[in-house]
Amino acid sequence: MLDLIVRNGTVVTPAGVEHVDIAVADGIIVGLFQSGHGEPPEAARTVDAAGLLVVPGGIDPHVHTNSVLPTAAESGIKCFGPDRVSEGAVHGGTTTLIDFAHWKPGEELWQSFERKGKEWSGSSYTDYALHGTFAQPEIPFEVLDQVPEVVAAGHGSFKVWMTNTTPTRPKQKTDVGHIWALMEKTAEAGAMLCVHGEDDDIVMYAYKRLQREQKTAVPYMPDAHNALSEQLSFQRVITLARHVGAPIYLMHVSAAEGIEAIREARGREQPVYGEVLPHYAYYTAEDYKRENGVIYHTYPSLKSAADRDAMWHSLVAGTLSTLATDGVCTDLDVKTRGQTILDATGGHAGVEVRMAVAYTEAVVRRGLPLNRFVDFTSANAAKIMGLYPHKGAIAVGSDADFALMETGLEWKITAADLHEADYTPWDGYEAAARNRLTVLRGQILVENGALRSPSPGGRLLKQSLSSDVASRPAC
Numbered sequence: 001m002l003d004l005i006v007r008n009g010t011v012v013t014p015a016g017v018e019h020v021d022i023a024v025a026d027g028i029i030v031g032l033f034q035s036g037h038g039e040p041p042e043a044a045r046t047v048d049a050a051g052l053l054v055v056p057g058g059i060d061p062h063v064h065t066n067s068v069l070p071t072a073a074e075s076g077i078k079c080f081g082p083d084r085v086s087e088g089a090v091h092g093g094t095t096t097l098i099d100f101a102h103w104k105p106g107e108e109l110w111q112s113f114e115r116k117g118k119e120w121s122g123s124s125y126t127d128y129a130l131h132g133t134f135a136q137p138e139i140p141f142e143v144l145d146q147v148p149e150v151v152a153a154g155h156g157s158f159k160v161w162m163t164n165t166t167p168t169r170p171k172q173k174t175d176v177g178h179i180w181a182l183m184e185k186t187a188e189a190g191a192m193l194c195v196h197g198e199d200d201d202i203v204m205y206a207y208k209r210l211q212r213e214q215k216t217a218v219p220y221m222p223d224a225h226n227a228l229s230e231q232l233s234f235q236r237v238i239t240l241a242r243h244v245g246a247p248i249y250l251m252h253v254s255a256a257e258g259i260e261a262i263r264e265a266r267g268r269e270q271p272v273y274g275e276v277l278p279h280y281a282y283y284t285a286e287d288y289k290r291e292n293g294v295i296y297h298t299y300p301s302l303k304s305a306a307d308r309d310a311m312w313h314s315l316v317a318g319t320l321s322t323l324a325t326d327g328v329c330t331d332l333d334v335k336t337r338g339q340t341i342l343d344a345t346g347g348h349a350g351v352e353v354r355m356a357v358a359y360t361e362a363v364v365r366r367g368l369p370l371n372r373f374v375d376f377t378s379a380n381a382a383k384i385m386g387l388y389p390h391k392g393a394i395a396v397g398s399d400a401d402f403a404l405m406e407t408g409l410e411w412k413i414t415a416a417d418l419h420e421a422d423y424t425p426w427d428g429y430e431a432a433a434r435n436r437l438t439v440l441r442g443q444i445l446v447e448n449g450a451l452r453s454p455s456p457g458g459r460l461l462k463q464s465l466s467s468d469v470a471s472r473p474a475c
């Protein structure tokens with residue numbers, strides 16, 4: 001007998017939009033049957049999805065948990081942990097999160113994954129994976145040599161920073177020579193290299209100039225974290241990747257110039273992938289001027305209306321591949337503690353509403369087909385981070401991860417509706433869709449707004465990048 005059958009939904013599969021019943025056993029999709037044709041197979045639990053949109057559980061490939069916030073370093077305040085973030089995620093229909101395992105000098109590379117993995121193990125409602133990160137100017141040769149073994153163990157992505165972000169926070173930039181060395185290792189081992197692309201020289205000079213002119217209020221953020229910096233750093237790292245023959249993933253693309261650099265690279269068939277954040281595709285630098293405008297901020301920065309519009313255009317055109325949140329979940333008092341370009345806390349709450357906002361902006365406001373909505377909320381992240389087709393697809397053999405979304409709504413979002421923080425940068429936003437039921441590996445986690453899962457049962461996922469994704473712009 002089946003464990004679960006989801007009947008009568010409008011289901012987005014890799015083949016298109018279909019009216020199929022989804023049969024699940026042992027956490028896996030074992031069959032897709034035309035709805036309404038013959039008697040459905042017997043199942044321990046039947047969910048009637050009539051009138052609901054059924055999509056692969058969302059994948060957010062960029063969230064931070066338990067990070068000490070640079071602006072609150074002295075007090076040691078951290079953003080929320082996997083328990084809180086994953087609870088918000090499953091309420092919103094996201095079933096996989098990817099966080100960061102920071103390597104520390106003196107330890108072996110596998111130890112950083114083990115340390116971060118312990119924070120997630122037994123604490124997460126979603127499945128999860130970890131990007132290895134190097135927040136050091138130099139990566140020792142012996143650590144570079146450990147890259148193949150951790151990739152073989154299933155950790156298929158790494159991240160580096162090209163800037164220290166602000167003059168005041170702990171250093172995190174890796175020198176380009178060492179990024180080159182790491183890229184050679186990741187490419188050879190078959191892993192993805194994720195990059196925070198900003199030109200450190202430009203950013204740090206801009207800070208000096210702005211401080212001299214006493215222009216340090218948050219609305220000056222785009223002057224410090226500007227489009228030129230994004231363009232220069234993207235061009236530099238793309239050139240490096242072309243030289244090495246490495247696939248790269250550019251996180252939080254914020255400017256039209258950054259998109260153009262990605263478009264050019266993909267035009268040469270280079271495997272370069274770009275990520276948008278929902279608020280970069282909705283808000284602009286004008287929103288920094290609102291009361292508590294810092295709640296809309298994530299590094300690099302919000303830009304102009306033209307940049308914002310370019311984000312959606314690029315998702316439609318397929319130049320950019322994923323919609324991630326760069327989630328740094330805190331309550332409002334922590335998020336608003338820094339009120340200048342020197343101490344503003346980056347990242348914010350947003351994991352929970354990502355799917356609803358994406359549906360509203362992409363499908364309803366811009367008429368994108370449903371399969372494209374699935375691409376950038378789930379399938380592409382799975383492909384780029386080596387989780388496909390276990391994740392990111394409603395197909396026979398894939399993990400039974402679904403979001404059942406009610407559409408045609410006018411849901412005015414308030415923080416009180418949500419589970420991730422006491423504020424939301426999406427307060428008052430009218431969403432046209434809302435997640436109603438979430439399934440992870442065949443288990444119903446959320447139903448009618450309530451958490452059904454007795455305990456967090458998320459698992460660490462093994463990443464394995466396909467040669468297609470590693471060798472050309474495959475999605």
Ligand SMILES: [Zn+2]
Pocket residue numbers: 196251252299
């Ligand atoms: Zn970043």
Ligand SMILES: [Zn+2]
Pocket residue numbers: 062064326
């Ligand atoms: Zn981030």
